[in-house]
Amino acid sequence: MSNTHNIVRVSDVTKKFQLGKVAVEALKGINLEIAAGNYISIMGPSGSGKSTLFNMIGGLDKPTSGKVFIDEVDIAQLDAYELAWLRCRKIGYIFQTFNLIQVMTALENVTLPMTFAGMGNDAAVKKGIQLLDLVGLGDRFRHKPSELSGGQQQRVAVARALANDPSIILADEPTGNLDLSTGEEIIALLKELSRERSVTVISATHDFKMLNVSDQVVWIRDGRVDKIEDRDELSISLGKIGTKE
Amino acid sequence: MSSIEKDGVNRLVVLPFAKSVEISFKSIRVRFFRSLITTITLVLAVSFLSFVNVGTDIADGLLATGDINLRQALIRAGYDLEAQDTAVGSSPKQRWIIILSLLVCAVGIINAQLMAVTERFREIGTMKCLGALDRFVLRLFVLEAAMQGLAGASIGAVAGGFFSLVNALLSFGTVAVAALSWSDVALSVLYATLVGILLSLAGVLYPAIVAAKMQPVEAMRVEQ
Numbered sequence: 001m002s003n004t005h006n007i008v009r010v011s012d013v014t015k016k017f018q019l020g021k022v023a024v025e026a027l028k029g030i031n032l033e034i035a036a037g038n039y040i041s042i043m044g045p046s047g048s049g050k051s052t053l054f055n056m057i058g059g060l061d062k063p064t065s066g067k068v069f070i071d072e073v074d075i076a077q078l079d080a081y082e083l084a085w086l087r088c089r090k091i092g093y094i095f096q097t098f099n100l101i102q103v104m105t106a107l108e109n110v111t112l113p114m115t116f117a118g119m120g121n122d123a124a125v126k127k128g129i130q131l132l133d134l135v136g137l138g139d140r141f142r143h144k145p146s147e148l149s150g151g152q153q154q155r156v157a158v159a160r161a162l163a164n165d166p167s168i169i170l171a172d173e174p175t176g177n178l179d180l181s182t183g184e185e186i187i188a189l190l191k192e193l194s195r196e197r198s199v200t201v202i203s204a205t206h207d208f209k210m211l212n213v214s215d216q217v218v219w220i221r222d223g224r225v226d227k228i229e230d231r232d233e234l235s236i237s238l239g240k241i242g243t244k245e
Numbered sequence: 246m247s248s249i250e251k252d253g254v255n256r257l258v259v260l261p262f263a264k265s266v267e268i269s270f271k272s273i274r275v276r277f278f279r280s281l282i283t284t285i286t287l288v289l290a291v292s293f294l295s296f297v298n299v300g301t302d303i304a305d306g307l308l309a310t311g312d313i314n315l316r317q318a319l320i321r322a323g324y325d326l327e328a329q330d331t332a333v334g335s336s337p338k339q340r341w342i343i344i345l346s347l348l349v350c351a352v353g354i355i356n357a358q359l360m361a362v363t364e365r366f367r368e369i370g371t372m373k374c375l376g377a378l379d380r381f382v383l384r385l386f387v388l389e390a391a392m393q394g395l396a397g398a399s400i401g402a403v404a405g406g407f408f409s410l411v412n413a414l415l416s417f418g419t420v421a422v423a424a425l426s427w428s429d430v431a432l433s434v435l436y437a438t439l440v441g442i443l444l445s446l447a448g449v450l451y452p453a454i455v456a457a458k459m460q461p462v463e464a465m466r467v468e469q
Contacts, residue, residue: 060374060462080378084258087461088376099371103275104268116376118259160375 006072007167007200008034008057013066015052026052028223029066034216036167037198039191041210044220051172053220054204058093058170059086071167088116092161092199094190096173098153100145106132106156107141113163131159135189151182158189162197169193171203175210187213260381269388276361280393283357287397287441288404290350294343295405295437296412299430303413304333306424315420322416347444354448358390362456373461383457390449391442398441402434 010032017024026049034040044050055061056068059075068075070090100109107128114124132141135155145153154174161169175183191213194201203210211217211234219226273280304324307315308331320326324333369382413421
């Protein structure tokens with residue numbers, strides 16, 4: 001019940017997976033509130049339920065119990081059209097494996113969500129080029145993903161995530177497939193965008209480079225929220241990070 | 246087009262038809278070899294159908310001349326003609342062979358399209374994350390199949406008809422062409438084309454529904 005606007009609210013979310021005959025509980029009751037405009041990192045070792053939580057927030061998966069609210073709308077209540085609209089307009093996704101559409105050029109990849117959103121072709125192309133300029137690829141818009149380096153592909157993905165001016169950018173291990181310096185560039189880019197466009201960036205990661213730019217870090221362990229640290233508390237616990245993994 | 250771009254409708258995700266056609270066409274062009282294999286299956290089956298049907302048209306034309314020698318030539322060529330027959334008609338054996346060839350072709354297309362869907366799991370999942378509806382995915386696959394079907398079936402139908410004519414010229418001489426009803430040939434070729442397009446669409450339906458129903462998170466889970 002705080003005064004700040006919560007863009008995402010996760011309430012008592014659990015998720016069970018049926019793996020053969022064994023039921024695995026990936027999330028064991030998560031409560032989380034994410035304030036608009038922040039840069040959030042969800043940290044945790046592999047298998048901690050981090051990706052599962054991340055998919056719930058993105059409306060890509062449904063919780064077994066509990067509720068996920070985006071902009072105070074319960075996403076379980078949305079039908080297929082509204083969910084598609086939410087994915088198209090409200091959320092921008094960035095993936096570890098970039099997931100650009102290989103048969104389309106960089107520009108076409110960026111304009112596709114705008115087409116889905118009903119934008120006319122000329123306007124979409126204009127905005128697409130602007131966005132590619134913004135991520136530093138203005139001159140490479142005609143290239144196919146296979147002709148771009150990993151870092152460049154991820155930049156295109158960032159531009160694509162921004163296509164419909166979403167309020168949330170969800171980044172799943174955005175630096176996982178990138179080398180150190182390219183990863184840092186992408187992190188800096190995300191941070192800059194979050195600050196300039198007041199987009200909420202939520203990123204699931206175990207890349208400690210992310211910590212420096214995060215306003216808040218949510219530690220997930222064994223399907224539960226281990227702790228939530230704000231930026232100013234972070235420096236204290238940084239020394240312990242090495243022992244965490 | 247302009248009606249789609251109206252701002253009035255809120256909370257709506259769209260994919261204009263022209264854009265779907267553009268995406269499907271590019272998709273075929275980029276994956277030309279894979280599309281070619283699917284298409285060739287169709288070309289072969291349709292050209293066989295067209296070959297047989299145009300062959301029947303030619304035989305009917307020859308029979309209609311009433312020339313007893315041509316009638317003998319037809320019987321020598323393998324047509325089962327009774328004394329009172331005025332049209333060749335298709336024998337049950339012939340019909341079965343055609344049905345079998347079309348069946349094999351349909352299975353081949355389903356197989357190729359299922360492979361294509363599997364290859365494109367990630368692409369489909371990504372599109373869904375960007376806001377694509379089930380029916381956008383369905384439409385893209387059906388459009389691709391329709392284009393492949395149209396191309397493959399018309400090439401097959403024309404080729405089959407052509408070879409049938411060449412075959413007749415070699416067996417019966419120019420009288421085969423002279424006695425021929427060209428409108429019947431056109432109908433046969435058209436019929437074969439339509440059957441081919443329908444086959445292509447029927448073959449893509451199940452794979453396309455599989456693709457469209459897929460949850461984005463499943464698509465993302467697939468290892469590349």
